[in-house]
Amino acid sequence: MTIYFCNKLLMAGAVLSVCTAFAQAHQHDAASVPGANPLADKVRAADSRFLDVSVATAEGYSPIPCASGITGGAMGIHYVNAEYLKDDKIDLARPEAVMYEPTADGMLKLVAVEYITSKGPASLDGHLFNFNSAPNRYGLGAFYELHVWAWKGNPTGTFADMNPNVSCDPTVAPSQ
Structure with missing residues (x-):
């Protein structure tokens, strides 16, 4: 058409x-259209329960401040599960972080998930993770990560770190 x-x-x-x-x-x-990206489809099927941020908190995820890009765009507010972060396992249904964009009405909209491990090189469904050396702006040791923008399209790619169409405004993460 x-x-x-x-x-x-x-x-x-x-x-x-x-x-x-x-x-x-x-x-x-x-990426947010079913059938357009097989891994994004699998992530949506495994992780759509996180559309409701209360599910993330109930499963042990805690918010950290919204991450903005140095040259624009953002990742959103990460809800991180410290136990998953420590175990170094990559499990489609247990992402180390779920990412939300704050909306004008004070709600949080699920936009992506992030898989993180210190073991690498790492991949998920044939997609290689990005390597972040230490020191880094996150204050973490060296790690491998893969973002999957399964609920919001990203013009820089389904697996890019930052999304130019995501904003951190308003920047205050909600209390649990």
Whole structure:
């Protein structure tokens, strides 16, 4: 349908960049569309219980401040499970962190999960983790991590660290 729509616009003399922008915007949300990314689909199936932040807290996750990108965008407020962080296991249904974006109405919207281990090189379903050396801005030892933007499209990629479409405003994490 997108191609048909764009071809009709071109026939009508519309600018090609309109079609390109439309197609790119449509593609950027692909990770959150079922079937577009097999790992994101698996993550949504295993972790959608975290749509309700109270489930995360009930399962031992605690909030840490929202993480903003140095050049823009953010990761959101991480709810981290310290036990999972220590065990170094990678389990699709037990991410070390679940990430929420604060909304204007004071709610938290699930946007992604993060898998973290100090053992590596690490991978999940064929996707290699990113390596973070120490020292780092998180105050952690060296670690491997993989973000999966399963509930909010990320124009920089389903597995990128920062999402330019996520904001930390408002920046106060809710109390438990």
